[in-house]
Amino acid sequence: MFRLLGVLTLLMMLSAVPAHAHGAPTDPASRAFLCSPGQPTASSSPCRSAVQAGLPSKEWDNIRLPNVAGQDAARVPDGKLCSAGLAKYAGLDLPSAQWPVTKLKSTDFTYRATIPHQGSFRFYVTREGYSPARPLRWADLEQFLSVPTPPLVNGSYEFKVPLPKDRAGRHLIYTVWQNTDTPDTYYSCTDVEIAAPAKPTTQVAQPAPAAPPVQAVPPTQSSQPSQSVTPSTPKSSTPRPVPVASSAEQPPSSATRFGISAVVAALGGLAVLGGIMLWRKRIL
Numbered sequence: 632m633f634r635l636l637g638v639l640t641l642l643m644m645l646s647a648v649p650a651h652a653h654g655a656p657t658d659p660a661s662r663a664f665l666c667s668p669g670q671p672t673a674s675s676s677p678c679r680s681a682v683q684a685g686l687p688s689k690e691w692d693n694i695r696l697p698n699v700a701g702q703d704a705a706r707v708p709d710g711k712l713c714s715a716g717l718a719k720y721a722g723l724d725l726p727s728a729q730w731p732v733t734k735l736k737s738t739d740f741t742y743r744a745t746i747p748h749q750g751s752f753r754f755y756v757t758r759e760g761y762s763p764a765r766p767l768r769w770a771d772l773e774q775f776l777s778v779p780t781p782p783l784v785n786g787s788y789e790f791k792v793p794l795p796k797d798r799a800g801r802h803l804i805y806t807v808w809q810n811t812d813t814p815d816t817y818y819s820c821t822d823v824e825i826a827a828p829a830k831p832t833t834q835v836a837q838p839a840p841a842a843p844p845v846q847a848v849p850p851t852q853s854s855q856p857s858q859s860v861t862p863s864t865p866k867s868s869t870p871r872p873v874p875v876a877s878s879a880e881q882p883p884s885s886a887t888r889f890g891i892s893a894v895v896a897a898l899g900g901l902a903v904l905g906g907i908m909l910w911r912k913r914i915l
Contacts, residue, residue: 653748654817655692656806657787658741659733661819662713662723663691672731681722692745692817694720699816703807710766712805713820723820728763730822732801735794742788742806749812751779755805756794763801763822772805780811799827 655661664670666678667688682688694715699706707716714720742752755772775795781788792804802825808817 653692653695653746653815654742654744654788654808655694655819656740656804656821657743658739659735659804659821659823661691661806661821662730663688663694663720663819665731666723667691675729675731677722677725677727677730680725680727684722684725685719686722687719692743694723694819695815695817697814697816699809700814701809703816703818704769707769707818709768709770712767712769712772712818715818724766726764726766728801730763732822732824734824735826738791738793740790740792742790742808744783744786744788747783747786748808748810748815749780750808750810751777752781752788752790753777753807753809754790754792755807756798757802757805759798761802763803767803767805767820794825796828799825 655664657664660670662677662681663686665672665675666681666686667673672678673688678686678688687693694713694717696706696715696717711721711724713723753774754776755774757767757771758773761771773795776790776792778790781790802823804821804823806817806819806821808819810816
């Protein structure tokens, strides 16, 4: 009897617990996660509207459909992609440019698994021209990455998600997690802002530094200031005196010739006078 009561009590407790499962993106975060209790973005206008429309904000990880088997577009209608067509999550489909946006800083993505499952992930991104103010359609999306059976790291699946290089600005990433150990498939919408790709830095050839202007050398000067060169064309008709090595190589000046003549004349006079005196002495 007591055993039966224990079993019935356990069943009642389990039935009172909401069906929590199983996973959703947390970095960058999905709309459902950003609207969950404790998140600062839960007070945003779209999140409040979604909660008023019946969003079970505590079940941010439970947007799932059974038995989809890869036929996503057939099971999830246009305009209801973020809710996967589930009425209680319809507030996530609200067209609005006010949805909280995550600025992407890297290609590292995290998908938290509250209950891990085996399965594969498919990533989609909106095409150019996307506007969050319009209902999301399958035609707005482009699949760019598929990851089969990633490993679980600290309760999360981690990915390197290189987005297409031609996307920039406001976009939406749509994540599909198709289980292989259960019949369920999970859907998530994540609003992101993609930075414009950095422009490649090209090495611009710098012009060679201009050579200093060559100053014209006057005809009377050499390009080397330490040396002097006899000008090929004198500036005037008056010749410059040229220093000589010795006086023997230079003809005597007028003054020198006059002095020599005077000396010679004096010597001649003395010779004549001496001759006259010797002649008189002989006579006497």
